[in-house]
Amino acid sequence: MSISVFDVLKERGYIAQCTNEDEVRAMLENEKVTFYIGFDPTADSLHVGHFLGLMVMSHLQKAGHRPVCLVGGGTGTVGDPSGRSDMRKMLTDEDIEYNCNQFKKQMARFIDFSDGKALMVNNGDWLRKLNYIDLLREVGAHFTVNRMLAAECYKNRMEKGLTFLEFNYMIMQSYDFLELHRRYNLKLEMGGDDQWSNIIGGVELTRRITGDAVYGLTFTLLTKSDGQKMGKTAGGALWLDKEKTSPYDFYQYWRNVDDADVERCLALLTFLPMEEVRRLGALEGQEINEAKKILAYEVTKLVHGQEEADKAKAAAEAVFGGSGSSENMPTVELTAEDAAKKLVDVLVAAEVFGSKGEARRLIQQNGLSLNDEKVTDPDYTLSEGNFTDGEAIVKKGKKKFYRLLKV
RNA sequence: GGGUAGGUGCCCGAGUGGUUAAAGGGAACGGACUGUAAAUCCGUCGCCGUAGGCUACGAUGGUUCGAAUCCAUCCCUGCCCA
Numbered sequence A: 001m002s003i004s005v006f007d008v009l010k011e012r013g014y015i016a017q018c019t020n021e022d023e024v025r026a027m028l029e030n031e032k033v034t035f036y037i038g039f040d041p042t043a044d045s046l047h048v049g050h051f052l053g054l055m056v057m058s059h060l061q062k063a064g065h066r067p068v069c070l071v072g073g074g075t076g077t078v079g080d081p082s083g084r085s086d087m088r089k090m091l092t093d094e095d096i097e098y099n100c101n102q103f104k105k106q107m108a109r110f111i112d113f114s115d116g117k118a119l120m121v122n123n124g125d126w127l128r129k130l131n132y133i134d135l136l137r138e139v140g141a142h143f144t145v146n147r148m149l150a151a152e153c154y155k156n157r158m159e160k161g162l163t164f165l166e167f168n169y170m171i172m173q174s175y176d177f178l179e180l181h182r183r184y185n186l187k188l189e190m191g192g193d194d195q196w197s198n199i200i201g202g203v204e205l206t207r208r209i210t211g212d213a214v215y216g217l218t219f220t221l222l223t224k225s226d227g228q229k230m231g232k233t234a235g236g237a238l239w240l241d242k243e244k245t246s247p248y249d250f251y252q253y254w255r256n257v258d259d260a261d262v263e264r265c266l267a268l269l270t271f272l273p274m275e276e277v278r279r280l281g282a283l284e285g286q287e288i289n290e291a292k293k294i295l296a297y298e299v300t301k302l303v304h305g306q307e308e309a310d311k312a313k314a315a316a317e318a319v320f321g322g323s324g325s326s327e328n329m330p331t332v333e334l335t336a337e338d339a340a341k342k343l344v345d346v347l348v349a350a351e352v353f354g355s356k357g358e359a360r361r362l363i364q365q366n367g368l369s370l371n372d373e374k375v376t377d378p379d380y381t382l383s384e385g386n387f388t389d390g391e392a393i394v395k396k397g398k399k400k401f402y403r404l405l406k407v
Numbered sequence B: 001g002g003g004u005a006g007g008u009g010c011c012c013g014a015g016u017g018g019u020u021a022a023a024g025g026g027a028a029c030g031g032a033c034u035g036u037a038a039a040u041c042c043g044u045c046g047c048c049g050u051a052g053g054c055u056a057c058g059a060u061g062g063u064u065c066g067a068a069u070c071c072a073u074c075c076c077u078g079c080c081c082a
Helices: A005-011 A021-030 A048-062 A093-107 A132-138 A145-150 A152-160 A169-184 A193-210 A247-255 A259-269 A274-281 A285-304 A306-321 A343-349 A356-364
Strands: A015-018 A034-039 A066-071 A119-122 A188-192 A215-219 A331-334 A368-370 A391-396 A400-406
Touching: A005 A015, A005 A021, A005 A048, A015 A193, A021 A215, A034 A048, A034 A169, A048 A066, A048 A188, A048 A215, A048 A259, A066 A093, A066 A169, A093 A119, A145 A152, A152 A193, A169 A193, A188 A193, A193 A215, A247 A285, A247 A306, A259 A274, A259 A285, A274 A285, A285 A306, A331 A343, A343 A356, A356 A368
Parallel strands: A034 A066, A034 A188, A066 A119, A188 A215, A331 A400
Antiparallel strands: A015 A215, A368 A391, A391 A400
């Protein structure tokens, strides 16, 4: 083995905190380590934040270690208060089960689960069976409330109110580590940096009860250079589910990241060699657009596959490069009847706009074009002449394109 | 359970009887500038619409010509006390 995975992770900028850097490095160099990352089923799709964790897992798996993907069928019922300023919405059991299944499907694209090379487990399998008194006696005795209250992750909530329900989240997550250690001799828990408190909880609990050496490591959160969370779009998160965020939109998101974030994103979200990452990140001015294209393509390829990435790229080039093909643009299908209605009504019906007011406003602000011509009349009505081969192109703002297609 | 401070638009936050669709900021969106970037500047930012109307300030009911603003009950949250 030439270079240690640990150093790879470090070089690419993944690592935020580690319980003991030297020991973890040594462990990863000398043995096959079983490790885990937990994913709580708070929505019906994974998003880019999760993707970062999957990248880390993938790096480690390629280095011969065994990932355990833990879906939080149990912890999801409680809600992690870490770093949050308000309580999470309570999910029904059905939601949780559904979401867990969605997660599983998506994760299978990034992690190789064949031949036991990785495991998928659900902490609901053990957490839901726990008996309160037994748990208190076995686990509760090892936590001091004083310490828990001092944890960084509760800071926000100490002002706004933290329920006992959520306060217990740390205990549940810690127990997960213990349980996984017992079942699979798992030795390392990883998570986003906001999980640090929860992770050391598990490390300490497992050490105390079993006496075994176990470790924790957090990876950096995906933030922009100005500190804001990355992966936020108008519609909310940047989802990995193509029904929730289309491959085209996904591609465009990365195509448009800030100059300052390109290198970081390439390092964290693609497998390009670091020399290449650094080279691309060093490009300046106009040229850095090349780096962004590569970033967008590579990330989209990882998440949606090569075919979708090619389509997204082609669509983007068609739209911004001026070369014809509109095939891969988001398409609005129109009946003959629709094709003679007011443009505004058609676009609202297609959910291109949230309301007519919004659409009118955009027209008044000169932000809407039909086939490259500004639409100036809010009451503009579609007619035969707008369509070429049954197709018309609508441009919303500067970079959102839609294809109207008569069917 | 008692006391007390609160619950306002996507978020933060002003407003305490009409002039308030509701100050200000942030986010978002459009335009200019550019490199499909950032920063900056200008504009927009509840819904339908020509006017005008409708719906909104935790919930419900009430007082009033008129309420986010007053009263009652209820729900929720912080803090202090038990």
